[in-house]
Amino acid sequence: MEKVLVVDDNEDNRRLLSIILEKAGYRVIMVNSGQAGLDRAFADEPDLILLDIMMPGMDGYEVCRILKGDERTVNVPVIFISALGTVKDKIRGLEVGGSDYVTKPFDRGEVLARVRSHLDIRRLSRELIRANRELRDKQRRLDDDLKAAAGIQKTLLPHKLPQMEDMEFSWKFFPCETIGGDIFNVSGLDEDTLSLYMVDVSGHGVPSALVTVSVSQSLQPHGSGIVRRKIDQPPYFRITAPREVLKALDEEYPIERFGKYFTIVYLIIDRAKGRFVYSAAGHPPPVMLHRDGSCEILEKGGPIIGLGGDENPFEEEEKVLVPGDKLVLYTDGVVEYEDREGAFFGSERLFGLLERVKDEPIGVILDRVFEDLVAFGGDARLHDDVTLLGFEFKGLKSGVS
Secondary structure (H helix, E strand, O other), X not given: OOEEEXXXXXXXXXXXXXHHHHHOOOEEEEEOOHHHHHHHHHHHOOOEEEEOOOOOOOOHHHHHHHHHOOOOOOOXXXXXXXXXXXXXXXXXHHHOOOOEEEEOOOOHHHHHHHHHHHHHHHHHHHHXXXXXXXXXXXXXXXXXXXXXXXXXXXXXXXXXXXOOXXXXXXXXXXXXXXXXXXXXXXXXXOOOEXXXXXXXXXXXXXXXXXXXXXXXXXXXXXXXXXXEEEOOOOOOEEEOOHHHHHHHHHHHOOHHHHOXXXXXXXXXXXXXXXXXXXXXXXXXXXXXXXXOOOEEEOOOEEOOEOOOOOOOOOOXXXXXXXXXXXXXXXXXXXXXXXXXXXXXXXXXXXXXXXXXXXXXXXXXXXXHHHHHHHHHHOOOOOOOOEEEEEEEEOOOXXXXX
């Protein structure tokens, strides 16, 4: 039952208002002075206050001003009921925080209509405040979940790439505002062989991140058996060719299973022989910066993982490395980065930049790409993760530092 506080020094007015309101189903609290009205308002938390203006001691204007200045009663509607009926009086009542104004002698129907109207508004306001509070709580929990998911995703990134005499690795990862689907890693498959991959799962948020986690686990050397197959004789495993890895992923991650697809470039590097074999699935093509100054776009591969395709849809290619050769991998967050006018950074701009800085160390090259990306976009925010990974071949393997 909703409570209405009646503050009026006239006993007849109080009794009449009480009869009208109680018959309409409201609980009525009555007091005869401004100070008593404040005390009961703070103690009983009424849903609405009917307030006389002309009272001995503290008048209704001052009572309303105090009520609206206190957080306990700031949202309680106040309806003035007064014999003061000029426009100036009504304006003053509204200025001090009143919600409405009824002139004495009052009409029963008018009083009930205004009370019901303001109680309806208060009820709706309370529901809106409660809904907003619940929404904020849900958003806070979602933000916490996203932070946790982002933390999990970051643990999948290499904290420290291998440090070797024959190879130098470098990487850059700049996530957008929402958790995304980029992941990469470099792993040892045996003493002489490394696997290197870069994955970009479609979309953003937790669903994409979960697929990212699953794919990264599948590509672990001791994971699902995709990158190393068990055999019966020493060393009891066989390193899987890149095209076979992509085919296995395509079978393991159909879009019907997760509602997601992803692109990937996958390499196997033979450090002892100075060569690598690669294949890509819908991923932006790696760029090979040769020691002789030439640049080569590596485009062998096949369709995006998850969309299905031919029985043997993936091509692979072998490349020989000579000291000074470099390779740069990137996700489409680089070439599809937009400036404020909606222009893309683009592949041509990226390839031209790599051509100009190809003689720099691999770490400097990746720094320059990101610096140019920032300069191009200005303060435009990222809509996708920006990921870069590269290595420079120093010479045939002679040991690990």
